[in-house]
Amino acid sequence: MAASCKLVCCGEERESDQAVIVRFANGCVNNEDKLDFTMYKNTEENDPRKKRRRLLVAETDRMSYVGQNFGNGALKCNNWCKYFVGVLNKQTMKMEVHNALLFSMQPVMPEETEAANHEDTAPSYRDKVDSLIEAFGTNKQKRALSSRRLNLVGSDMLHHAVAEAASAVIEEKGLEALQQEVAEMDSQGTASHLPPCNTEADTQEDVYPFDELLTPVEFAALEQCGDKMAALTPEEVQKMTDEGGCLTVVKFLEKLPTMDKNREETARCAFYLSLLLKLARQRSISRKFGLEEGCPRIIQNKLFRTFTAETFNNGRIQNVVSSSMKSKLAAYSLALLLHMSHMTANLTLLQRDLGITEARMIEVAKSMGLTLSKPAGRNKNDPELRDDNKYASLVLPLVKHDPFMERRKRKKMH
Template identity: 45%
Template sequence: MTAEVLPTARWQYCGEPDERRKAVLVQFSNGKLQNPGNMRFTLYHNDSENPRKKNQRILAAETDRLSYVGNNFGTGALKCNTLCRHFVGILNKTSGQMEVYDAELFNMQPLFEDESVESVPTLESQTKSFREKMDSCIEAFGTTKQKRSLNSRRMNKVGSESLNLAVAKAAENIIDTKGVDALVSDAIQDDLQDISLYLPPCHEDATKPEDVYKFEDILSPAEYEALKIPSEAFRKVTSEEILKMIEDSRHSTFVIEALKALPSNEESRDRQARCIWFLDTLLRFRTQKVIKKKSILGPGIPHIVTSKLLKQFTCLSYNNGSLQNLISNSMKAKITAYVVILALHINNFQIDLTVLQRDLKLNKKRMIEIAKAMRLKISKSKSPLVDSMEEEHRLGTLSIPLPPAYSLEHQSKRKKVT
């Protein structure tokens, strides 16, 4: 007889595995399985980036009679997983080589449904939105931070709904009491008051137009001094460069016309160039919505001017976990007021409101409202066009004495007279 020679068995450890790819060993707390082949297993893992939570796993199992659940964290987790290491070996009988893998032990406990809940899915559960289903998952398996965020969102929703109901009820009462026409009139008056809130200080007792809105309230001495270098290109601008600007449409109509009219006197020319440069910067700044970077307007803007723009003409907004500088509609109204005042100082206190209105992309009514709120006298003028045609423009003049403050009462009286 010849004896059968068995191959020598060899162990091969397959290395330190990914925590989420460990083999799974299960034990059942309520006995042994009679038919293991009838079990259906599902493994869930935590997608958190938190290193303490990313290895959390939940194992669910179902039979025809019961459902089971086990996890490797929390009070139900087995302590042996932290005190011991488990391995699973797979023997290849042909080669005699056994591949050894790390494993994790789960204690499966039966899960009993609430007797008051029907096993048949209800219409409500079938029609749940994706958000509602995600909230249910967060309630069951979410981290402490996710659950806290969910509770906060639900509280805000309840508070928002209560506030909306209260506002709607109050609005109904006000409409019933005052009427729609009176409310519209109040809204117009409030809008005019909002404009005045964003105007620089107006010195009504001034004896000269330049003292009504003082230049120092627009640009401080330090800010004015910082404009010397960036405005040098405007101060030295030539006729050829102005033509190039017009072709490239790089600057507004008001800026182009102001550059054409720069005085020859060196001191006056330097002052005008600085004012025109800052006005041009305000116009470009006003076209933005959200300022994400301080260098959004280019590298040539001095730090003190950038800080002024962000501090005076933006409001802080919280978005996606970070603060950002937002140019709201009220901030745009404030920028418009400062542009008008700068234009007055540049143009000897009389400006073409129609030109500025187009540069600012405002409608005619809004421009006139702002001009009147700034105590400008409004007049009409004919502006020449090509082919000997003319166009009617509105002019705004800052002169002493100042006209009465613009209000809804003056507007309604004028309508009655006309």
């Protein structure tokens, strides 16, 4: 059976008998026997606010720690309550209770002392953290630090090599030749989303050939779909409008030509145009796209191959419509619309059906070399006859517009 123990209060004790409890802010110390502690007190003992200030310093071979009971680095708990530590005397089996002070030991970098005299060479926060990782970090943190430093060295070497290579190319080709090559590459990148264009064509219809938009085989496959479009009643067309259908397609269905050949061709193009506009409003496309509308398999494959990009998601291949593909859809839809409406297209309705911004639609029209216009002076006082839409027309020769430059509005100072 364990022996009994008695508590003995020491009463008024000297400062040298007070116990000290320390806590290291950056982790635990494995070899506490190697720590050398030193306590410093304020010399102004006559000042009641400063005479109880204490500074505790712990030093090792590689690191120094400092704790204080005043200022920003002090623990607030010393002011809120009083702490005691019991020390057991195993001979007399009496436990003496002493007052205790709590200190939070913060690591002090050797560079901090030099920073007072050399502010320009002061270490950054990253350097301080790296020093702590070298001293107390885990193996994983040390490996990450070593890898980051190697990458930093490799990056500096890469920048130096790129700078030397760029200087050699400029000296070999000349600055003007390089600028011309960059301009040609930019023009090719801008035209990547445009349909095939014949800038030397003599007629408007041959600038963006219809066979490049729909081959004869694909146009023939749309026969049944075109017949369904042409057979729609005015009530069904009105229902499409009420349900938020594509207004560009509805306008053509409301005014289909009376002649059989022109009516059939317009109906087929209207069906294909409705597929393009529907595709532009979606992000991820399923393999059932267009099957409900009776889309032929050859047309579906053309849409997936031309206007979508394949991505992998959860082990499956998905077809998505990216931002660049939306611009491509806008260009092909506009080219098809020009053939359907005598080389003049309503940009405002097409932009709304595509779900893109007006600036983007105008940029596509300009890249195609079209002439932009807006009706003026058509009964502005009559809302029914007023036309605020913007139009694009194909006029030979094609217009060369300046590159699109986005300008941000400046905020007004109040």
